[in-house]
Amino acid sequence: MTAPAWTLEDLNLNAPDHFERGEAHEILRYLRQHQPVHWNKEWQGRVGFWNITKYDDVMFISRNPELFISSKNISSAYPIDESEIDPETDGQGKHLITMDPPRHVRMRRLVNKGFTPRAVNALEPHIRDITNHILDDIEHKERTDFVLDVASQLPLAVICEMMGVPRKDWPLMFQLTNKVLGSSDPEYQDDIPAEMRGTLEGARMTNKNGRLQMFEYFQQAIEERRANGGEDLLSTIVESEVDGQELTDEEIRWFAFLLIVAGNETTRNAISGGLHVLSEHPEQRKKLQDDMSLLPSAVEEILRWVSPVMHMARVATDDVEIRGTRIKKGERVVMWYPSVNRDEEVFPDPYTFDITREPNDHLAFGIGEHFCLGAGFARLELKVMFEELFRRFPDVQVEGEPDRLRSNFIGGVKHLPVKLR
Ligand code: HEM
DSSP states (O other): OOOOSSOTTTOOTTSTHHHHTTOHHHHHHHHHHHOSEEEEOOBTTBOOEEEEOOHHHHHHHHTOTTTEESTTOSSSOOBSSGGGOOTTTOOTTTSGGGOOTTHHHHHHHHHHGGGSHHHHHHTHHHHHHHHHHHHHTTTTOSEEEHIIIIITHHHHHHHHHHHTOOGGGHHHHHHHHHHHHTTTSGGGOTTSOGGGTTSHHHHHHHHHHHHHHHHHHHHHHHHHHHHHOOSSHHHHHHHOEETTEEOOHHHHHHHHHHHHHHHHHHHHHHHHHHHHHHHHOHHHHHHHHHOGGGHHHHHHHHHHHHOSBOEEEEEESSOEEETTEEEOTTOEEEEEHHHHTTOTTTSSSTTSOOTTOSSOOOOTTOOGGGOOTTHHHHHHHHHHHHHHHHHHOTTOEEOSOOEEOSOSSBOOEEEOEEEOO
């Protein structure tokens, strides 16, 4: 075995470079074996943090939301100088995913009804219709960009319809989501001077622009719902109360922002990543296409394999020990999902893609208090998409490598060329 090109001291999972170079799995495996609780040094004005790479440790952290809080932000990148934080666009503590108990549970209750298994199942026929419309649009083509034309379209349509965003505005939601979640990628930095593209400052500017435009959009929608009412999820949030008080416009804007952003980017990457991994494993793909009843377990294996969200961070509220390493009060821990989903102690042959894997208790949707609200929709969208795609285009082939997002947060695919028949 050749020595790795990095050392425990210098590897830095805050920078997107390791991910862009496709080294992440190798590094995470190394960390699991040699230092599963590893100190990632400060970098470019961002605080240092603990890399957490073992399954049991992520379970422990996620299941103790008072000891490990989300309200100091959920990304690995946090400024050393807190005065850099822009109160207008920083979401700390302002929406579900960055909120702590007990308020978190009360806010989540407002929208829970729209995400129960019953609510999800009731939408299956409609999700199938949307899927077929998307596939109708590529019917005449030989080749297509699977991400732009297929994978991104379904989750975008589902969450936009739920939120009452009219169809004409779906492309805007797609564009703004890319700016927010893909802000470190020069492809989405078309709103800043060329010389700033690819820099940390450029990423901050693009991210801020995306957020502000999204807020402006939803402020108008909120006013419209207040005036005219409505049946969609946004109207439900506008009319809701927590502890006897209506939500403020700011709280509603953040809620809408989270649902749109979380609802369309992640599932898009699971669908694209799913087609890619099935293409890389033709024997598994054949097995599935020969017996589509294997799809539910294939979907779980795709989620484990792709792990579309790469990390979530927490901050310790007290001193605590993990695997004999002391985490001090106020320090940040970063939970790496692609790592825990290949933890050798939990998944036999973790580097084997097996659509019949059972059990498959992956943590692609997180676990505990903040377990993904949209997991039911994501699973259903994946299932319906692969059923319809393979029914209508049984010979669809990936042609070339996926064009990956430059990010350490979202395991994104920007473009995936496919031949349809
Ligand atoms: C394959 C697709 C998806 C993946 C991999 C994914 C992943 C995740 C993960 C890892 C978390 C946990 C955050 C934490 O513990 O801090 C989360 C939370 C969340 N997800 Fe998803 N997600 C997906 C799809 C969706 C969809 C379709 C929606 C909405 C329709 C959605 C909405 C949310 C929301 C609102 C939260 C915050 C929940 C809370 O804090 O209580 N997600 N997701």
